[in-house]
Amino acid sequence: MFCFQCEETASATGCTVKGTCGKPETTAVLQDLLIFAVRGLAWTAETLNDLAPGPEAATGRAAPHARLAEQAPFLREALFATITNVNWEDDRFRALITEALDRRDALAEAVRAAGGSMDAAPEAAVWRAPEATWLDTGAHVGVLATQDEDQRSLRELLLIGVKGIAAYAQHAAVLGRTDPQVDAFIREALASTCIALSREAMIELVLRAGSVAVSAMAVLDAANTDTYGHPTMTRVSTGAGDRPGILVSGHDLKDLADLLEQTAGTGIDVYTHGEMLPAHAYPSLARHRHLVGNYGGAWWQQTTEFESFHGAVLMTTNCLVPPRRANTYLSRLFTTGSVGYPGAVHIPDAPDGAAKDFSAVIERARQCPPPQALEGPDLSIGFAHNQVLSLADQVVEAVSSGAVRRFVVMAGCDGRHKARQYYTDLAAALPDDAIILTAGCAKYRYNSLDLGTIGGVPRLLDAGQCNDSYSLVKIALALKEALGVEDINDLPIAYDIAWYEQKAVAVLLALLSLGVKGIRLGPTLPAFLSPAVAETLVSTFDLKPMGTVSGDCAAIMADA
Ligand code: SF4
Ligand code: SF3
Structure with missing residues (x-):
């Protein structure tokens, strides 16, 4: 394995045996193979679009090929899954790889049907191998497959930035907001990594990724504030009550909102953790009296804080770190969305954007004692x-x-x-x-x-x-x-x-x-x-x- 996508990479150069984050080699290799597969999928999609763009729009520019939009949610999901501390489940990566290959090959068929050829396609767009050999393939298509150091650096800077953009776009999509330009850039950027580009062209893409990140964050900001109201200055308690609790971590406000609805009147308190703290400042989330406070600090302290919380824990996005071997909370740890961890119960998506069913989390919380209070002052938030x-x-x-x-x-x-x-x-x-x-x-x-x-x-x-x-x-x-x-x-x-x-x-x-x-x-x-x-x-x-x-x-x- 070779992974250097986060700040804690080994020796400030790259994790080569196991991640400092705890990522095992198998997971790292499967993530590399997934990225390889989605790069090939994006290249095939772009090829189809070049060959057979959609009808000319009123702007005078051709609309994208009709098959492109349907790839966007999958590309976002696949990229999000590979972000540090999101998904630790190899089976989920295998399923994503399979889906990427199936989608890619369906698009390749469309390329041929439109009179194009896949004969000169890059390896990422044509490889297929029995699942039993995936780890061999994955070991050779990761970061180090790009030989030139500067080309590798610019390519990875782009891919890593695009992972972040995809995560923000996915958060907005959960609230029903998408930006076709953001999704188009994700596709274009992934496809660009399959071909040799000049250094100038690569730098141009990296800088454009920054502008697209601004757009993605703007869409998410509008989605959050239109749905939950504008954050207002708020004091948040860091104490603990005497009722059983559910601790919600990660960045997904909709998961928290749906859980708050489903826990109303149950006698269970809901606490925020880590990046969920800002939720207390959104008027339509703060109105829930059983959203009682914030518990704990930043993500890396969770291995002790999830212990003392005593109740159910729901991870909606990063950062989930592997529980210690002697942990007592894996049986009350739940994941949802892009997050996964072996042994934790996963709450699946509901069809058509409906609320997920958090009854298993609620049921587990009922069986738990209240949290143990941590020391800390009230926190001042809401200055968006x-x-x-x-x-x-x-x-x-x-x-x-x-x-x-x-x-x-x-x-x-x-x-x-x-x-x-x-x-x-x-x-x-x-x-x-x-x-x-x-x-x-x-x-x-x-x-x-x-x-x-x-x-x-x-x-x-x-x-x-x-x-x-x-x-x-x-x-x-x-x-x-x-x-x-x-x-x-x-x-x-x-x-x-x-x-x-x-x-x-x-x-x-x-x-x-x-x-x-x-x-x-x-x-x-x-x-x-x-x-x-x-x-x-x-x-x-x-x-x-x-x-x-x-x-x-x-x-x-x-x-x-
Ligand atoms: Fe290493 Fe994990 Fe960071 Fe990758 S994400 S560089 S494996 S610590
Ligand atoms: Fe933090 Fe993981 Fe980046 Fe959202 S929760 S900022 S590290």
């Missing part, structure tokens, strides 16, 4: 774009008067590395005239610090999940307008981003596509950036590695 922009006058006044000297965007992921203490220390070290804007689970490094307020505005503004980094973009653009600044880089905003998995890469590409320069990225730079590609990003975007707390704090405040 609508809420922050409603404070725009106060914010602009604070900037104009000099009461706020700097905004520091500290969005992204948390992780296990001790080096991430940097983010806690930086948040504490920033002077009183700096406001931190955050989103994603990175916030758990500092969201229990008492950072105070400036003119009534909290010094820590939590916009929500990692995908709500879009809110931070909207806030920046609104500030640009309000302060009459020409260039986004002239705003008093610094970016110090923590990354771990592939959605954070999509967010990084989104920021780069908006022209944001001087982003600090840590705790390490991605292993999938070759020296030459890293140098391109550094020279074009002034991307910086994380430094020391005192040095970075001083540089951030001095706009250096």
